[in-house]
Amino acid sequence: MDLFDKISKNMGPIGQHLKWSHGYFSFPKLEGELGPHMKFRGKEHLVWSLNNYLGLANDPEVREADAKAAQEYGLAYPMGARMMSGNSTNHESLEKDLAAFVGKEDAFLLNYGYQGMVSIIDALVDRNDVIVYDAESHACIIDGVRLHMGKRFVYQHNDIESCRKQLERASKLAEQNGGGILLITEGVFGMSGAQGKLKEIAELKKEFSFRMLVDDAHGFGTMGKTGAGTHQAQNCMDDVDVYFGTFAKSMAGIGAFVASTTDIVNYLRYNMRSQTFAKSLPMPMVMGLKKRLELLKSRPELREKLWTIATALQNGLKEKGFDIGATNTMVTPVFLKGDLNEATAITMDLRENYGIFCSIVVYPVIPKGLIELRIIPTAAHSLDDVKRTVDAFSEVQQKLEQGYYKTKKVALS
Numbered sequence: 001m002d003l004f005d006k007i008s009k010n011m012g013p014i015g016q017h018l019k020w021s022h023g024y025f026s027f028p029k030l031e032g033e034l035g036p037h038m039k040f041r042g043k044e045h046l047v048w049s050l051n052n053y054l055g056l057a058n059d060p061e062v063r064e065a066d067a068k069a070a071q072e073y074g075l076a077y078p079m080g081a082r083m084m085s086g087n088s089t090n091h092e093s094l095e096k097d098l099a100a101f102v103g104k105e106d107a108f109l110l111n112y113g114y115q116g117m118v119s120i121i122d123a124l125v126d127r128n129d130v131i132v133y134d135a136e137s138h139a140c141i142i143d144g145v146r147l148h149m150g151k152r153f154v155y156q157h158n159d160i161e162s163c164r165k166q167l168e169r170a171s172k173l174a175e176q177n178g179g180g181i182l183l184i185t186e187g188v189f190g191m192s193g194a195q196g197k198l199k200e201i202a203e204l205k206k207e208f209s210f211r212m213l214v215d216d217a218h219g220f221g222t223m224g225k226t227g228a229g230t231h232q233a234q235n236c237m238d239d240v241d242v243y244f245g246t247f248a249k250s251m252a253g254i255g256a257f258v259a260s261t262t263d264i265v266n267y268l269r270y271n272m273r274s275q276t277f278a279k280s281l282p283m284p285m286v287m288g289l290k291k292r293l294e295l296l297k298s299r300p301e302l303r304e305k306l307w308t309i310a311t312a313l314q315n316g317l318k319e320k321g322f323d324i325g326a327t328n329t330m331v332t333p334v335f336l337k338g339d340l341n342e343a344t345a346i347t348m349d350l351r352e353n354y355g356i357f358c359s360i361v362v363y364p365v366i367p368k369g370l371i372e373l374r375i376i377p378t379a380a381h382s383l384d385d386v387k388r389t390v391d392a393f394s395e396v397q398q399k400l401e402q403g404y405y406k407t408k409k410v411a412l413s
Contacts, residue, residue, distance in 0.1 A: 013364050025344060025360065034058050034252075036381045038357075045357040046385055048375040053222050053330065054302040055380035056292055057252035069287035077283045082109075083270070086280030094290050095257070101293065102220070102228050102245065103237040104259035108269050109286075111278050113246035113256035117215055118144040119274035120244060120258055121184070123267070124213070125150060128179030130170040132210070134158065134186065134196065141184055141215060150179065157189075158326075160200050167208045181209065187216030187223065187230030191361065191374065193327025195219075195230055202239035211241040221250025221296050222330055227303050251292045255281050305379040306330055309386060313377050316390040322397070332375040333361075334393065336400060343371040345405040346396055354392040 011018065018026065030047060032038045034057040038047050056062050080086040091109055099107035110116030121144030125131060131145055131152040145152050153170050156162035163183075170181045185196040198214060205212075216229045224232030227250070231240040242260045247253035258268060269275075281289075295302070310330035317324055323335040336346070343362050350356045350373075361372035375389070399405060 021344075025347060028357075030357070036378065036385055040351065040357055043355065045351065045355050046388060048356070048358040048377070048381075048389070050378065051249045051376060052252045052378050052380065053218075053250040053306055053376070054252070054296065055305075055378050056250075056295060056302070058380075059295065061295060062252070062288060062291055065291035066284055066288040069284035073283035073287075075282050075284060078280055080280070081276060081278055082280045083276055088280075088283065088286070090283065090286050090290070091280065094286055094293070097290070097293055098245075098257050099259050099265075101226075101297065102243050102259050103232070104243060104265075105262045106265035107257045107259040108265050108272075108275075109281055110256040110258060110272075110275060111281060112254070112274075113217060113244075113248055114140040115274045115278075116246075116256045116258065116272075117141060117244060118147065119272045120213065120242070120268065121145060121182070122147050122273065123271045124211075124242070125182050126179070128174075128177040130174045130177075130179060130181050131184060132163070132166045132170050132181060133184040134163075136189055136192070137184060137186060138190065138215060138217070141186075145184070150177075158194060158197050160197060160204070163201060164204060164207070167204060167210060170210070171208050180211065182213055183210045184213045184215070187214050187219035188329045188331060190218050190331060191333065191365065191372070192325050193329045193331030193333055194325070195223075195234070195328055198231055198240060199234040199236045202236045205239065212239065213242040213244065214240045215244045217244070217246040217256075218249055218329065218331060220245030222303060222306060226300070227296055247289055247292070250296065251289060253285060253289055253292060255285060255289070302379045306377065309379065309381045309383070310377040312383055313375065313386045313389070316386060317393065320390060320394050320397075322393065330377050332377060334373040334375065335366075336371040336373070336397070337369060338371045338400060338405065339369070342400065342405040346371065346373075346400065349396060349399070349405070350392065354396075356389060356392055 030038045030040055036047055037044055078086040078088050095107040095109055117140040125148055127149040129150050131148055133145055133154055134157055135154050136157040151173055153166040155166040174181050187196055219230035221227045223230040231237045244258050246256040314324055314332055325333050340362055343360055347360045359374040361374055366372050
């Protein structure tokens with residue numbers, strides 16, 4: 001069979017729907033100033049789909065820092081990979097500040113979060129080492145684990161007893177091979193909003209010898225007393241051996257970082273292939289990130305506002321009887337029972353008749369028969385936005401129970 005013929009006949013579980021979903025359900029275009037109110041298909045919508053937790057995307061100080069750095073350095077500087085010709089004092093200064101903020105000795109800037117996590121895993125383990133990881137880990141972790149040429153064991157999501165059993169298996173194998181164990185989990189699981197059980201996993205170090213890598217993409221900047229992360233919120237900062245955070249969520253930017261001991265970070269600097277062979281972060285982004293980190297530390301009211309909105313939203317939904325799963329963070333999933341056709345009809349109703357834009361999640365990301373409306377609250381939202389959304393969702397729930405969406409067909413103009 002011709003390779004392209006095979007691909008055209010199987011576009012994947014999501015891609016198979018592209019002919020009718022592209023531009024609306026997938027790859028939609030939000031226009032206007034980044035914030036809770038933007039335009040979609042020419043109409044204003046209340047948007048709950050931006051990873052802009054602290055509302056920094058359009059903060060005047062952030063915009064000024066970005067613009068000033070772009071004017072001074074241009075978008076090309078510095079040219080080359082960090083190891084070869086793309087290093088700068090500002091890159092190193094940002095790394096030092098990030099390390100101190102998350103309670104580690106050193107940090108290393110990464111071009112992208114997804115590729116960064118894949119490459120961290122690849123660099124940390126060899127074929128003799130064993131990986132133990134949470135079943136609901138992000139795709140970047142799964143892809144990193146797939147690259148591993150050694151053995152891997154998966155434990156049931158946030159199940160400490162299952163984790164213990166997999167560590168027992170891993171320990172026996174690691175001892176035979178003369179390797180070590182890397183346990184990988186998340187600080188905040190982005191789909192469910194549940195915190196990873198970092199504190200409880202750390203307690204297992206009393207029974208087993210392993211190192212813990214935590215992907216805290218959603219927790220960095222939002223969790224903990226100062227926003228340092230989920231490991232701070234759970235009072236186990238020293239127990240997390242390798243900490244990973246991104247700039248694409250609370251920092252409203254792009255890129256990521258990894259933090260650990262000086263030796264481990266230096267090892268990653270010289271052995272992470274995704275960074276060794278990739279251009280360093282452009283200077284305007286670095287300077288903009290320095291400003292974002294400064295504001296994150298100096299304006300705790302942004303995090304307080306985020307939690308005010310998230311708490312009001314989640315309490316309002318629960319009071320109306322909605323299932324928001326196991327979330328104990330700002331990420332707010334709303335679970336409904338229905339099929340794909342009902343899911344698309346609900347999404348269209350929310351957007352076309354209520355002016356509310358939120359992400360929709362269906363199988364294979366979640367089990368069949370369930371629909372998830374994923375809401376990302378931010379410090380830029382208002383309590384009026386919350387009320388409007390809870391009221392709209394209540395009406396949609398009633399329609400769903402009455403079978404209204406069973407008869408609706410997707411027809412996009």
